[in-house]
Amino acid sequence: MTVDVYRLHAQVTAWLQASRIHVQDAMRQPLDVATKSNRNDLVTNVDQQNQIFLAEQIQTAYPNAHIEGEEGTADKINRLDGLVFFVDPIDGTMNFVKQRAHFAIMIGVYEDGQPVYGAIMDVMQNAIVAGGPELPARVNDVLLPALPDLALADGLIGVNGPMHAHNRLHIADIALASSGARMSGSAGMEFMEIAQNRQLGYISFLKPWDVAAGMAIVSGQGVVVTRPDGGPIDLLNAGLVVAATPKAHQEILTWMQTN
Amino acid sequence: MTVDVYRLHAQVTAWLQASRIHVQDAMRQPLDVATKSNRNDLVTNVDQQNQIFLAEQIQTAYPNAHIEGEEGTADKINRLDGLVFFVDPIDGTMNFVKQRAHFAIMIGVYEDGQPVYGAIMDVMQNAIVAGGPELPARVNDVLLPALPDLALADGLIGVNGPMHAHNRLHIADIALASSGARMSGSAGMEFMEIAQNRQLGYISFLKPWDVAAGMAIVSGQGVVVTRPDGGPIDLLNAGLVVAATPKAHQEILTWMQTN
Incomplete structure (x- = not known):
């Protein structure tokens, strides 16, 4: 660097x-x-x-x-x-x-x-x-203190409103399996919550400038940030983003790969 | 009094x-x-x-x-x-x-x-x-300044997570017809947002102590607070609550009475 x-x-x-x-x-x-x-x-x-x-x-x-x-x-x-x-x-x-x-x-x-x-x-x-x-x-x-590696059932998750409404990629099911869904209307607010151990993750469709700052911060805290297939975030294009503690991230990807 | x-x-x-x-x-x-x-x-x-x-x-x-x-x-x-x-x-x-x-x-x-x-x-x-x-x-x-009588399309609405996930009483449809859904996990926070003109309403299933304070405040500001059928809130029992600006409240009740 x-x-x-x-x-x-x-x-x-x-x-x-x-x-x-x-x-x-x-x-x-x-x-x-x-x-x-x-x-x-x-x-x-x-x-x-x-x-x-x-x-x-x-x-x-x-x-x-x-x-x-x-x-x-x-x-x-x-x-x-x-x-x-x-x-x-x-x-x-x-x-x-x-x-x-x-x-x-x-x-x-x-x-x-x-x-x-x-x-x-x-x-x-x-x-x-x-x-x-x-x-x-x-x-x-x-x-900020180190983040615990919470399982999905043990924490709150931020979700995108329209995706939750349509249960796209099982997002509503995933939210129901968590401690609860939260919706703030700002990707930045969501990543601030994750960094401060107030949410275990966030799922949304994001542009590069929506995800870049948050991903740099929370990936440094051990949070996993990928596309729904587990692939890396491409900062040249908009796309779906799954950010979560390692345990919850694995559970979320399993849900998303279910038909 | x-x-x-x-x-x-x-x-x-x-x-x-x-x-x-x-x-x-x-x-x-x-x-x-x-x-x-x-x-x-x-x-x-x-x-x-x-x-x-x-x-x-x-x-x-x-x-x-x-x-x-x-x-x-x-x-x-x-x-x-x-x-x-x-x-x-x-x-x-x-x-x-x-x-x-x-x-x-x-x-x-x-x-x-x-x-x-x-x-x-x-x-x-x-x-x-x-x-x-x-x-x-x-x-x-x-x-606080007087609240504008916003139509549903012109403001944000707080919703209950599981009801939004299941589109119960068209709540997901109602949220999609608004400027956006918000979910805070606290009825008190939702009524504070309404009182401060940050949300035009809130829909949830609430116990008497969840709704009593908020209803007293926002009904004094002209917000309409009823059951989904338009009937008054019964403070002896839990039930569904629709709180919204008069215009949006009417639109929400019309949605809820649609099959």
Whole structure:
């Protein structure tokens, strides 16, 4: 790894704190909300402004890095070599618009396709969960305890609403076999819960910038993150993501491979 | 109404603040967890201790009141005349046990079956939402703005996990027709979201102490709270609860009456 991860963590923390002030300032004005792929896929002026701000910070500090972001001001990457920053300037845009709460800013950093670092900020709670393979997971720089390897019956699981409604890949059955399903509307919130031992896992359909930060953090804590067939997450494409403690992950994959 | 609701609010606020200290002290010790009706219906020593504490406060301040509480130290009421306090000492016990977050303490007060007052405390956030027909809804005594009468498509809705998994009463269909489903695992958290205009409603199967406080608060804000057939909530029995803005409530009842 060519990156100094502690220096990177200090930089990203400062960027997120500045982003938070910009976002909260912008929330005092009326939002400009548009739909993307469907009526529940939203983007706002705040998403776009924050993407530009974060891209500028990354380009200044890491001029050779590529940037893959939700709101299009970034490069459209088609290869993962070198240093890549995955940016989600507002994760949980529906919550941002409808609740003014429960949304995140996420930055995931990978080098040659391998995780280096992830950071997720819960903006309204002013909390940052960060970590990676060489940076122990932490919340606001308080180290998090090791995660227990919970079986599916022994913990809560975050699920995607429409997939749960349609029992796609047995997700409703899997949720019923757990201690309970939870749905927050933000991938970032879900990975924060996993990192803090409040959920044993999360199952959803995610874009690269939805999963990159969380995967870098929780895989460093021993959580297994794969596609439903057990294959690795491809950070060039959207797809289904199963993140769970090793025991529960195996149970979930067995469910998903059942007809 | 024979109760001074502002005096009652001051008393309940003080009791909840004292409860919060006791609960957080108890969380530093190992929990004693037992199951009730099924493996996901939990009770802990903390639920029981807090029920005793709150019942003592209520009995001292309102010696003629009846108390209906989740954890059995209270009266088992079979009539609603006079003053009745509904107490949930820990709402969201699964979250309390598994997450150490996202749980509530709730007190709902009714006189001759009519709502007088409700208060819900998010213990870890140290936030109290309170209100009633003669006490404007507030969070930590900051008044909440009037709620817009959102249609189902224009807001998020809290749902019960197993009912959503089984599409019972079209709940999964209703969630898909909304802006999105949310599942928190705590009725108290759901009613706090409604009161703060973060969700347009909540559908679940609830015991009297799960619904009493929330119904007193949000019905004072214009939210409609009924059974699926449109009939009133019976606070002597558990049952299905549909709480939603008037427009969305009508849409939900139409869905539920479809075969």
